[in-house]
Amino acid sequence: MAYEIEMLPKEKVFLDPVHNYIHIQHKVILDLINSKEFQRLRRVKQLGTTSFTFHGAEHSRFTHSIGVYDITRQICDNFQRNYPSKNENDGLWNDDERIVALCAALLHDVGHGPYSHTFEHIFDTDHEKWTQEIITSDKTEINQILKKVSPDLPDKVASVIAKTYPNPQVVQMISSQIDADRMDYLLRDAYFTGTEYGMFDLKRILRMMRPYSQGIVFDASGMHAVEDYLICRYQMYQQVYFHPVSRGMEVVLTKLLKRAKDLFDTNQLEKFELSNFLMPFFRNDVDIDDYLRLDDGILNTYFSIWQDSPDAILRDLSSRFLNRKPFKSVEYSSDTEHLLPTLANIVENAGFEKNYYTSTNTNFDLPYDIYDPKKQKNRTQIELVQADGTFIELSTVSPLVEALSGRFTGDERFYFPKSMLKNQTNDIFNDAYLEFQSHIRNNKII
Template identity: 65%
Template sequence: MTHIANKLPREKVFRDPVHNYIRVEYQVILDLIDTPEFQRLRRIKQLGTTSSVFQGAEHSRFTHSLGVYEITRQICDQFQLNYPSQVAGDGLWNDDERLVALCAALLHDIGHGAYSHTFEHIFNTDHELITRQIITSPATGINHVLTQVAKDFPAKVASVIDHSYPNPQVVQMISSQIDADRMDYLLRDAYNTGTKYGEFDLTRVLRVMRPYEKGIAFLANGMHAVEDYIVSRFQMYQQVYFHPVSRGMEVVLQKLLQRAKFLYQQPDHHQSLAPQLLIPFFEQHFTLQDYLKLDDGVLNTYFLYWLDYPDSILNDLADRFLSRRPFKSVTFNQQTQQVLPKLRALTEQAGFNSAYYTAVNNSFDLPYDAYDPSAKSPKTQIEIMQSDGQLEELSSLSDLVAAISGRFSGDERFYFPKEMLNENDIEVFAPTYHQFKDYLRNGAIKPNH
């Protein structure tokens, strides 16, 4: 390895509201942070449209990535102090793995794009694939820095992220049911949204982690700290990540991008107002360089231009998004979904194009999933290590975790314009308005407020 993998003569620190200090000991980490690809993450919100509900949620993928790096660094320190490998194959921590773990932690989200999940859905991009491309492509600053460590080092880092790296301890640090990624985003999102129920005892969880041959386990005397983490994650999904108003803003954003793509594909589209940086995505023929030019601010700028676009649907959706006018919603289930076609028809009667002003959105999460080898994507279960070294799966020991294990939580919602519930607009489409309200009542689905 070259000098870039050497320790700094004096550690560099970043002040952080969650971890206090984020400590950097290696030149390679500083150099990765300074690349254009990593700095781009400053311009992408961690929680997308959630700041429209929790106004403090303005934090970025940049701050989260540094946090995941810091938690991983603390895990490596704890493992090296308490569980250093004595002989090859003993299942303990080999500190030669530290640098690849730290780099993978720092770069795990490098492929996220502008308004990442919504954009990904509309334009069929894959942030995990793009993450690996950024790491392995000779055209990126990230790859240039990693290659200075060793020629095969970028491939090693990418293999941690795609779970093919041979050391399961390193992979599980970055991606498992209790990993550095999840632990940082829960604490960081709780801090920035002001939702205290997302907090858990990180210090204790890290203290009871230990390496073993097949990955990472947790000491039995720390099981309650792990339980607390599982419950915190469950609460954050229900109260923050699945918030119906935030999802209502996501739906507006989704429909806005869909309309822009549709208009571009028309032969008479206004070339002068074409969003040049989005054209490669409209045409489904984009390069890595095209992708890296986009961030939340670029899209917001186009939305401002679209306020004056000569298409009533596009300019209205742009205004709804920029002015924070989310669609309203009702929950539905298998018994009540038969009402949805009528609600769409009534929305059309009121003058709204239902293709752009109605949507079905479902958000479900599995708070904890005991390992099922027959599952399509089996999860790495949380192992509790007893004093005799025996391993037991968490939900078999915890009644609390067992109660939510394997049970999806969330809901399905039908989204529509707020005007459909607005008494002030009753003169415009009074009969339709009353019918809409009646169908909501008769279908036993209630709007969120």
């Protein structure tokens, strides 16, 4: 369905450190950016606790979302200029899909809560479901703005997030193994963390993208640019996203929120100062207004207040988080995993309640997935179109990608208070502790 889209009388630009000028041409996009739900993303960090390790990583979901919009706009421009549809069944780009794609790109992260994935784990929320709710609820400014264009536009945009939208080209622009979302966050996160190995040739990749009936393919001549992107993604996960210190702060945050929730569940938190912001989450009775009130600043304010809590654990964990006192960690394997319960008990005997001061943290990523008919869910594999018009899957012609395909990379770590690394003579530190210390000495403690 073609929409009558109001254009801005004069193009607006946002000056961006990654993409230079970001161009806003449609009134609906500018209105969405100015909505209160989208402005909330200024107050949610893109990388959560990573800024405790890479001090420049203070950028927000707001800046990332606008970047995803701009990459999607460039894809649409390329498709319309070079691969416009001539008839309904030719599998090329129908520019009537542009506004759905642009809105979905801009709004794809609008449902992220404070500290994103850590918050989701504790309070059992799902940012993609909340994104769809924010888009489709008649209580939001975003919904009203989309409805001014067309009554069915909110549902269409939400279906792109849900990956049920009937046009696979639009879905794959936003969600695939090489999409606008990933391309922006890799470049943006590399820029703000100062990690140059996260940089790849965005312009070359965009030029090599082509629409077809089942989604998006890449010209075979651009294979090396796609390889470079996948290697950059691999490096960013290993060196930035899975950094042990960032995860150590994430563990502190997880245990802090868990302690607060446990105190509430036993009617002990209400005795101390507690506003209404977190009450609905503790009670598991959250509506959209409750969800949209929260951001990183709100949680940090709670943590500051809780530094004076009468509960020693809540007080200590709040101080550790605000003052960057991460838990230390050691990598473990199937050979040493049997030591972990004993080590947790040793930590508790040393004066730290193990439920709040020990944790396992597992981070694995699949750099590139290939189709497996035995899997219930498969990622969209990357296809190359050759000079004769035939398609070939990337890993079959790229030894680099083949080496990454279907192989999870990452590690498993046991986290504990830093003081457990000091020399101890107490009898509670038994042979299992000494054995684990030997394991620690043979592996770098980070």
